[in-house]
Amino acid sequence: MTTPADARTPSAADLRRWRRYLADERAEAAVYRDLAQRRSGEEREILLALAEAERRHEQHWLDLLGDQVGRPLRGDLRTRLLGWLARRFGSVFVLALAQRAEARSPYAADADATPQMAADEQVHEEVVRALAARGRQRLSxxxxxxxxxxxxxxxxxxxxxxxxxxxxxxxxxxxxxxxxxxxxxxxxxxxxxxxxxxxxxxxxxASTPNPATRSALPQLDVDGNELALVYRARGMSPEEAATHAAEVLGAQRPYTAPIPVAAAPISASIAAEEAEDEHEAIGxxxxxxxxxxxxxxxxxxxxxxxxxxxxxxxxxxxxxxxxxxxxxxxxxxxxxxxxxxxxxxxxxxxxxxxxxxxxxxxxxxxxxxxxxx
Known part of the structure; x- marks a missing residue:
């Protein structure tokens, strides 16, 4: 990894700044690992991937410092506080604070950080924002x-x-x-x-689709059915509604062929799941x-x-x-x-x-x- 710093002898101020960045990257990676321990599934994988990205940034500063790494420093107070909260609570509040920490990254204005690192920090902010948004949704x-x-x-x-x-x-x-x-x-x-x-x-x-409606599907008139009207009422264009109704009813088969009850409107089940999520959000x-x-x-x-x-x-x-x-x-x-x-x-x-x-x-x-x- 080549940066402008490779072509010059770093000053004492450069070394101090790089050591501070190194300490912060290590502390941020520790925060994500601590949060990952309290998560499972996809969220755990995402947090561990963020920790790995911070490790790559850590390696950049180690490469620049070479044999002048010096005594390991502690991360800034704000990041250490995040780590303490993550180990004890691991809540949406920690993710919200981490989101703001990512937004304050100085790499975009530092010539010794690569453009890729600056872009990483911007993307990290959005990743953490999305994880925090999940947590906010779970707050009833x-x-x-x-x-x-x-x-x-x-x-x-x-x-x-x-x-x-x-x-x-x-x-x-x-x-x-x-x-x-x-x-x-x-x-x-x-x-x-x-x-x-x-x-x-x-x-x-009152807005949730009635699941009992699916039992009427086998009796619908394929040549003049009103199922398309259901989809139009839900916001589809006439063409989209007609296409989707045809797919649901299996219009490509002869009318005499039996239509399985399982061929219920896909959007109805999705709407029901969304309604359930909204119920949970409301409390x-x-x-x-x-x-x-x-x-x-x-x-x-x-x-x-x-x-x-x-x-x-x-x-x-x-x-x-x-x-x-x-x-x-x-x-x-x-x-x-x-x-x-x-x-x-x-x-x-x-x-x-x-x-x-x-x-x-x-x-x-x-x-x-x-x-x-």
Whole structure:
């Protein structure tokens, strides 16, 4: 493998950079191997293939360094953290972080890395993105309801508690208001999630092809059958629908020949499988409702913790805002990972939204308290 570095004597800065790349490649390969240990089948093969690609990159830097490899370095902190998470959890969150790590590859701007290596890193990003997307699909509606339920509980009850507290009412009134907001919001979220998921599943049920229809195939009029209309209604062009109907019915044989019931519309079975996958992605209505209730309640509990422990006044407001801020950063980071975006940006955005809502109600409470007084 020949690069511009072969024609010159590497500087001390070059050697340091190459050693750093070498350490990072080794660490990234270890992450993929650790993830592969928690997978099976195709996903395991893909992850091991990624680890092998990182080994090729590692060999490139070993060839450049020659006898100046020096003492082995550790990978950067971010990659080592990925490895630690992969060994203990091996979840979609690790893949989402790995996807972002691949996107930050410096090889495209480094003359000592080959164009093939830069292209590899771009492709690796897409491979990991696809694996992470599989994991996100496996996260059911119940998990989604949990994350967003907790976040809603945090924001809504913090805003409620701070607004009431700013009006100058007694601490026990603030606590009672917070508990009432917790229960009311949790019940509302649970009921809303149940209705939402149940409605989606019912819509899918109504759209899923009826498997009993295949029993009518042997009796269809081959010269004027309406099977093609089924495929046209599913989005095929008239020509495609007619061709597919002919294939299904075996129109090339005489009409008197019996048509096996097994010759059911292929697209019907595929549609049924897709509908089943969509059902799994949406989740169970009761599971989503209970999860939403519990996580909203757990999120809404955090703003009233200072009041439960006897704090009051401005001290309780500050402590409540701080603990909720930490929780908002956590839920925002999780949402960022699930959406494939920057966890830090989503965390800060979530914090800004939560604090913005709380500040608005706090100012309203101050104004309301002044007016009453």
């Amino acid at each position: 509606g119940t998990f989604r309801a949990a994350v967003f339920g907790a976040n809603d509980g945090l924001v809504s009850n913090l805003a409620l508690v701070l607004g009431v507290s700013a009006s100058g009412v007694a601490t026990h009134v603030v606590l009672l208001t917070g508990i009432s907001g917790l229960l009311a919001g949790a019940l509302s979220m649970g009921a809303g999630e149940y209705v939402s998921v149940r409605s989606q599943r019912e819509l899918l049920d 169970n209505a009761w599971g989503a409702a209970i999860s939403s209730f519990c996580f909203f309640a757990s999120g809404a509990l955090i703003p009233i913790l200072p009041y439960l422990f006897g704090l009051g006044g401005l001290t309780a407001v500050i402590v409540s805002a701080l603990v909720v801020g930490v929780a908002l950063l956590g839920t925002g980071a999780v949402v960022g990972l699930l959406s494939g975006a920057s966890p830090l940006k989503r965390a800060l955005r979530q914090l800004a939204i939560g604090y913005g809502a709380a500040a608005a109600t706090y100012l309203l409470g101050l104004l309301f308290g002044t007016t009453i007084g």
